[in-house]
Amino acid sequence: MTGAATRLVGVAEKLLGAPLPVQIRAWDGSQAGPPGTPVVVLHNRRALRRLLFKPGELGLGRAWVSGDLGLEGDLYTALQAIAGLIWEREDGEGGGVLHALRDPGVRAAIGELIKLAGPPLPPPRPPEEVRRSRHLHTRRSDKRAISHHYDVGNDFYELVLGPSMVYSCAYWSEDGTLETAQRDKLELVCTKLGLREGQRLLDVGCGWGSMALHAAREHGVHVVGVTLSQEQATYARKRVAEAGLTDRIEIRVQDYRDVADGPYDAISSIGMAEHVGAQSYLEYARDLYALLRPGGKLLNHQIARRPLIDESEYQLDGFIDAYVFPDGELAPIGTTVTQLERAGFEVRDVESLREHYALTLRRWVVNLEAQWDLAVRLAGPGRARVWRLxxxxxxxxxxxNELGLNQVLAVRTPDGGMSGLPLRPRTWHG
Incomplete structure (x- = not known):
């Protein structure tokens, strides 16, 4: 009798209309596909049922997170091959596989897959998946979303992020370490903001306190850091106390919309604005503008996506929304700049750090894989698999170049019209 893997490869190539770029190893131990390519391992029939009941990214994610599906070989090579099968074949009619169902031969192939998959019952969703029907971006829903992602456990984040405890794009040199690259990023932010002794800095989405500590220690400023994560705040306060900087740094569990003790000389928002949402972004920009003194500066460090011909077609990434950043929304850099300027800011500099984030992420993956067993003990196997993927x-x-990372320097320019920035701002002096 033909092994399940051979049958799966045959059906997959019929569906795709092209050779399969990966091997498949099935639950019966059979393996088929082009030698020397990554191996997709279906540990059980449930993996196939997940892919059938939710074709595309979310079904694949559920199979991966649950441990029903695995990958052997270089992870990045495997993901690139799978992207060609799933993401790059999606179209406005629901994806390449669903679109192909119009073909009678394809329908017959799907029927064979259903027989291979076993009883036609949808497997339960992994417990790591967030379930909700609407993206509200209320204070309550935003706090829940932040808790889902950031309250995984400080020990787990220490393992992934390393001693810097900075969870955003680092600023790399040719031969730097992750720790020096993160330190250089924090210094770049401080320098762009022109921080000086005695000034007040608001750090929106302060994380585990790394930006607040660097700014207070190296530039002598007074910092208020706000986060919605209780675990982050507890960790950050401990670091502040150990550094002897409680007189200069205050860490609050507070929504940025509830900060009312301005004016501040500068605001840093590093990797936080992705959580705001398109409908709330202008409010976010106006709130930060109102918290700055005239002449005050905002450094907005934010992931961007590529623009669409029709922006109304934008949809949240299924896997990311369900497992990683619930309610997280990305906007093109042009949209972000426009919203900041609509709020009253004068945008003075935009710098892309896209390649820097790729390097940062790869280093975090190295950290995770090097201590995989400990990561599983700390966060559970499903959560560890989510982060790795x-x-x-x-x-x-x-x-x-599907995603970008930009630092936008914006100023609440005084009524007189002079920003106070140097004539050659990229030197970052003055």
């Missing part, structure tokens, strides 16, 4: 896939997206 999303970080590796994101690295490829930054390398392929």
């Amino acid at each position: 999303y970080m590796a896939a994101s690295a490829l997206a930054f390398e392929g």
